[in-house]
Amino acid sequence: MWYLYAIVLLAGIANAIQPGQNGALAKGLPQPLTAGLVVGLGTFLTVLVAGLVSGRLALPTYEEAARIPWWAWFGGVLGGGIVATQLLVAQTVGAAAFTGLLVTAGVVTSIALDHFGWVGFEQHSANLPRILGGLLMIGGVALIARS
Structure with a gap:
């Protein structure tokens, strides 16, 4: 199980690096939030490839989707808020x-x-x-x- 901690440490390193990358992208584009769309596309493609390679990607049935709490569907909104904060605030602070x-x-x-x-x-x-x-x-x- 130790390797899971190593993966989390790498994610923590990425979490520190990503705001700078996103901020540089935002500065280079006409509007900073346009970078959010690029980041979202990168996220989508990364998860898609990881899901296809690992075989852990499947759409839920209606019954499965109905059993999921309503609030569980909004994690992407929170992730988008984090990315928007990176784009608009990180390089300033x-x-x-x-x-x-x-x-x-x-x-x-x-x-x-x-x-x-x-x-x-x-x-x-x-x-x-x-x-x-x-x-x-x-x-x-x-x-x-x-x-």
Whole structure:
């Protein structure tokens, strides 16, 4: 299972690099949000190829789709919001502040999602070490964003 952690670490590295790439693309195009369409097309093609190569791509039946909670269909909207934020904000605030705020907000939100078992996550109590970790991240990103 260790390799899964390596994959997540690589995704974290990509998460730090992507805003700069997207920002450079946005600056080179007539309007910054046009870059979002390019990014979305790249995302679509990457997922399509990964699905075809792995054999893990199939459209759901109507019955399967009907069993999915309504809110589960809107993850792409959240992803689009993240990309739009990268295009419009990341280069202005800087890589460290942008990624630090993005990750810290994600960790603090994740603690709450785990604690209450929201949006499909298993329930994991927000115990003292988790809360302290979240607070330390907030303090760390505050130091990064100040400079």
